[in-house]
Amino acid sequence: MSEVAAPQARAAGLAWPPRALLLAHHGTAGAERALDLALSLAVPGTTRILHLYIVPDFWAGMQGDDWLNNAWTRDAFAEHVEGQLAQEARERMGALAARCTAAGVDSTPILRYGKPAECLVAAAREGGADLVVIGPPRPKGEPGLRSRMDLESLARGLAAPLLIAR
């Protein structure tokens, strides 16, 4: 696909093949499709996939209005949640790195905490991404954490082209 797409991409003024491809991936079905797309566009030896894993900032409010517990219990909870999120991140980053290695593509994990769109724009800028690939929004009614990527912020903030996998 890379070879077929190359002339059109160059004609559109895109850096091709992409040297730094930023992929937002956090393990959902849509993100898996984004990974497939990213791997099909990546050129082994040239492209490096920057795997962005975002821990959404709604976790900051997850102690909610707890007022009965003492500091010890709250700290134990915070440590537990952080531990769970870290373990999840490690597992997903490891799985993605293994897929990239199998495809002969280099990858670099990037872990960020905050609003998804803000994190993605910052990571793309700092990583010098030539292309950004994300998955489609989760279909309505499908269970999962509510932390949507704000597409308008991406459109305004990204310097690199954005591909959304279907």
Add this chain to the structure above:
Amino acid sequence: MIYSHKSPALLIIGILMLLWGWMNNAGTLDGMQGWLHPGAYKEHKQAIDKHAADTQAAAEKAAAEGQPAPEAKPMKPSKFDGTKAGQAQLAYILGGLFAAVGVLVLVLPKKEGHLDYYAGVVPGMAFIVGIACAVRWILDPMFANWGKAAQPTLGWDFAKIMNLNYVVLGIVLGMIIVNLLRIPAWAANGVRTARLFLKTGVVLLGTLYSAAELAQLGALSVVMIGIFVLGSVWLVLLAGPRMGASNSMTGVLSSGVGVCGVSAAVAASPVVNAKAVDIAFTLGTILLWGVLCMFTFPTIGQLLGMGPVQFGAWAGTGILNSAQVAGAALAFDPQGIETLKVAEIFNITRVLFLPIIVVWLAAWYVKREAGAQKVDLGKVLVAKFPVFVLGFLFMFLLSTLGMFAPPGHYQGKYFSSEQVKEDKLLKEKEIAALQAHLPKLTKPEETKALQDLIANRKLTSREQDHVLKGVSKAAKDDKAVKDAVGAANKAAWHDSKIIRAFRDWIAWLFAIGLTGLGMQITVASIKQAGGKPLIIGSVVGIIKAVGSLIVVLLFVKEFV
């Protein structure tokens, strides 16, 4: 770590509060205060006119008799004056404190240590205190006025029906700030101290119970909470695996839905090794339910004509999240704190159940989950014990020993005939109003209570007092009946000054604490409500709310 922010915000809050106090004292705000408190202002103006007329009449009489004009007597402070003076006093104390610390925050060098920690916390405390003051002094009376003003058009008083009083408004404003405006960085550390205000409020509540009251409410709460907490924990543990929920998800959900909401889920999550997604789904569900219950419970309670004991028992049992129990109780009964007294006993009982439930869940999880780490049950019991409950019991002990009020105060000593002076007995005009109201009553116990009041011209028992409170509440716009019952109640209850002050402080502590707690309820976390926890939690939550309502209506008498 450096906690403080070099911000003039605290100093500005302090100056604004001092200004509020000064403007109230100087009378600059009389026009606005008159609009906010129309009833008190009208009485105040009438008292001024009467005083001026009396003074002039006395002067004219003296002149007619060839005597020098008598010295004008100072006017007795009106309720309106009292309101302004109370606000000014509190504004001076808090404003002075905040302004002084605000200057220190600006002057002190940033250096790690205790001083820096407190300099980082006080601005946030001032932020929630300032908002609570604004809500209580301005928004609460404003909404009450708007509700009354809109009544002829709407046909109902929206502020009253929707319980838009200082408690609900404080929580809502807190939620608006955190979700739409964001909490300023200089206030973020201090806002988290909201729980300190609430715990202090619960500790002080200990001063308001008689031993008999505490024993009876305690027994009732142990039975109710025992049935509904253990019942709902058991129900979730039963339903979870059948619906394909994981053990960790079932564990964290059962504690949250069964015991006391977010706090229980926070306490149980590490013990049952809850996954991140389990926690998010569960806490989102509980917060969603908590907010819904806080708005619906008081309205349902009003519609069903529930009294403080019934509503307190229902809210204390049926509302999933303990933070909203206090909110709903104060929303239902913002002027007195009788409902809060009942609801908090139920809350405390729930909290006391928490370590036991966590230990139960730990054992349940270890049994079902291969490879789960065993938990030191003794350590869990000690770590989860709510120490502030000891503070509550200590204050109760001091109070029972007569530290704050004469012995016998709580037993309703002033109901006895010898203790009510002749001038405190109901007047003929008040008796006439009550007699006119008598045919409107339908319940026999209410008729008897009112007949006894008319015959004795005073209340003779706490039970009668409780029944007549309901009559007064139902009298709605019949001011004469309300005033007469109010006068009888006032003659029977002689609160000591300290106890009155405690009541006032408790109301403030809860108002401030709940405003701060509102700032910790984010829509982003509520939006996480979903998955199996939403289904199981909603079903069990409805069963618990409806079941406890039925039990309360059938078996809990208004009088304890």
